[in-house]
Amino acid sequence: MKRKENTVNSKKHNILLIMMTLVAVFTLSLATGCASVEDPETEEPTVSVPVEEGADTAPDAFVPENPKPTVDHNVDSDPEPLKEEELALSPEGYGAIGALLDQDLSLADMLMYAVEDEYLAHGEYLEIIDLFGAERPYTNIARSEEMHLSFLREVYASYDMPFPEDQSEAHLIVPENLLEAARTGVQAEIDNIAMYEKFMSYDLPENIYNVFDALKKGSDSHLLAFQKQVDRLE
Known part of the structure; x- marks a missing residue:
């Protein structure tokens, strides 16, 4: 009786191992497939660096339409009147x-x-x-x-x-x-x-x-x- 019970338990254990292996293979396959596909929603954006004022740059360099000043000019909006x-x-x-x-x-x-x-x-x-x-x-x-x-x-x-x-x-x-x-x-x-x-x-x-x-x-x-x-x- 014990021998038969051991045999049943062994079969259950093998089936469990097979199922776990299949799950692992499926999970690995799914992860690999996702990694190979570019997701436009999550793709890291390209960062463009503004060109320094007057710089001689490569033809494909990013150039802002309205370049920001490289220095602060600090204009007083309400200065003392000029003499x-x-x-x-x-x-x-x-x-x-x-x-x-x-x-x-x-x-x-x-x-x-x-x-x-x-x-x-x-x-x-x-x-x-x-x-x-x-x-x-x-x-x-x-x-x-x-x-x-x-x-x-x-x-x-x-x-x-x-x-x-x-x-x-x-x-x-x-x-x-x-x-x-x-x-x-x-x-x-x-x-x-x-x-x-x-x-x-x-x-x-x-x-x-x-x-x-x-x-x-x-x-x-x-x-x-x-x-x-x-x-x-x-």
């Missing part, structure tokens, strides 16, 4: 070249020269894009110039001053090739940096100093990008 002498305009030329020649700069002169030079740079880089196609770093830097103009527009608005219109077309330098364009960009950024350094040597309201400093740092980045282009094309 009459600070509002006096007596320009000696146009853009950075005019600013570097001017020996009697008012605050209004500085702001005007800054706007003119940013307009000029933006116009020249768009002209280069129009002539030679959407080449980097011109596409990136043209968008950066738009951002720079928006900084200056905030300053004008904070003092309730009308923002100057774009008169840069008469001052544009049209290059014959991309090497000449890159060299033109180098010189334009050198002049722009020198202009802001000159402005910051004056006793300025903090919010305007911060804007000029932000714009100069942007131009530092642009200069490096253009110098890289010159080195590549020479």
Whole structure:
């Protein structure tokens, strides 16, 4: 009687082992099958890194439509009113070249020269894009110039001053090739940096100093990008 009972128990034990094995195989198969299928609901998203302002990037790099500033420009929305002498305009030329020649700069002169030079740079880089196609770093830097103009527009608005219109077309330098364009960009950024350094040597309201400093740092980045282009094309 015991022998028969042992035999029955042994058969039950074997059946249980078989069932457990089948369950394990089925579970492993299911897991393997799921792993091989891409689930669009759970797939980890691709993270795009914004391009640094003015950077010379690979063709497939992500470029934001409205690049964020690399520095905080800290515009005071309600600054102390400017004095009459600070509002006096007596320009000696146009853009950075005019600013570097001017020996009697008012605050209004500085702001005007800054706007003119940013307009000029933006116009020249768009002209280069129009002539030679959407080449980097011109596409990136043209968008950066738009951002720079928006900084200056905030300053004008904070003092309730009308923002100057774009008169840069008469001052544009049209290059014959991309090497000449890159060299033109180098010189334009050198002049722009020198202009802001000159402005910051004056006793300025903090919010305007911060804007000029932000714009100069942007131009530092642009200069490096253009110098890289010159080195590549020479």
